[in-house]
Amino acid sequence: MALTEEQRGYLESIWTNVKHTAAFSGPYKLYQIVKKEGKHKIGLKGIREFLSDLESYSLQKRVQRKFPRRHILTDSIDTIWDGDLQDVRNISKDNEGVQYIWVLQDIFSRYLFTAPLKQKTATNIIEALKAIFASGRKPEVLRTDKGKEFKNHRVVSFLKDEDVHQIFTENETKSNFAERSIQNLENRLHRMFTHNQSYEFLSKLQSVTDNINNTPSRPLGGITPASVTKKNVEEVRYSAYLQRNKKKSAVSKKLRNTKKERKRPFKFKLNDKVRISHLRRLFQREYDQKWTGEIFKVSGRYRSQGLPVYKLKDFAGEPILGTFYAQELQKVRTDDNSIWKIDKILQERKRKGTVEVLVSWHQWPAKFNSWIKKSDVKEV
Incomplete structure (x- = not known):
């Protein structure tokens, strides 16, 4: 069930209030505090959705680093x-x-x-x-x-x-x-x-x-x-790769016999809007921004080596190189009422009696600079 305006207002009032114990907390801690106060009955799912709509939370959300990835397959030396x-x-x-x-x-x-x-x-x-x-x-x-x-x-x-x-x-x-x-x-x-x-x-x-x-x-x-060497490639491939994979397969078969094997489900649908986790440098501090300010759309999805992977495109429809694991993406929700931050007002013009401004959008590439009505620009 979607949150009511009253529930959203309540969550925003305590999450952004630095004097409140819930201020800028994660979903589970916020859920515990809301439950303890007892003013509103809001589930953990609703709180997660509320936080995902907040740029100040979604840009800083912890990124999962360790998860199953596809293997690079090569069958010979110097390939x-x-x-x-x-x-x-x-x-x-x-x-x-x-x-x-x-x-x-x-x-x-x-x-x-x-x-x-x-x-x-x-x-x-x-x-x-x-x-x-x-x-x-x-x-x-x-x-x-x-x-x-x-x-x-x-x-x-x-x-x-x-x-x-x-x-x-x-x-x-x-x-x-x-x-x-x-x-x-x-x-x-x-x-x-x-x-x-x-x-x-x-x-x-x-x-x-x-x-x-x-x-x-x-x-x-x-x-x-x-x-x-090239002379013993087949021997190495058999002893180091094929034999090892046989042992893994035997273990997997035992597990399948005790537990029904399930395919990993797709987490995102086509056209879902997502952020991408930043490529972090070594020793990057945890409070640095972890996700892109720019938002992308899921343009395709398929399984590779049994793992769900996704293709993305930007808001101009241009494909993004590479594929992405679900753990590298974060779903966000935007609509016509969403507020978009402006970096700079670059130019101003008047067309058919309406004053327009050319703006650059905060954390979006210059190709998305666009003309909007000056009256739509608000101080926040």
Whole structure:
């Protein structure tokens, strides 16, 4: 049942009153306080809907980070490499001015490549790739995030000439294989720093990389990344991937026998309006805005590897690149009575006796700037 105007007024009066214990609280705490006061009978669902209509809540709503995601499937060595940069600017003075480590990992074999960079320019990226490719290994596909250094036209052209297909990740996990490798590399380097009482790594980087490549890998069933070659690909694929998946399937079958298997339902309908969770940077503070101010529409939905995923479009009908999990979206409700915040009044004109203003909308791209009646602009 929809909330009445009286109920909405009551919830707004206590939620925005900084002297009230319910001020700016989450749905469950607000529900508990409303229930305790007993002035109105409002369920948790109604409170969630009320809060989702408030921009001040929906932009700050906690984002779920851990949830089942689709797997990247590759069936051979050097099919797909993941790449990312490790930032070491804070210790560059101890390492001849090196500011980044270019980390690449073959997804199938988990084999790691590293290259020190003094800057993340196109020239540095290309020279590092040339050195790595000269070792005799090269991927069919290179996967990175959308950093400017990777999208530079010279890097794109170089990879094209090398017959390497380049793809960019569109979601917040970005280059997750390379990022995990960076974490592993970072852990080893920091232990070395502590042992040596020095932040110098440049002369030892290749040795540390070799050590990682010669360490048994759990995802490979105990095989070392360095021992995976084109000659034993089928053996590795069977022992590390197919056998492991058989065990998982056996466990899943037992679970299906005890509990009816259900497909994950779709959370959103076509044309639902949603916000997208921001791609957070490491160490971003929790009170920073977590969701886009711009609102999008669900344009498509389907299941991939059994997981519901969604396609989006903006309010101009232009498709948004990539697919999104339900956990990366938040439903919002808007109608003709919704209030939209204005960033700036850019121009003013008079047409057929009516004064109009060109406005830019708060947290919306410039392409949505539009003319509205000046009389519709209100101070809030």
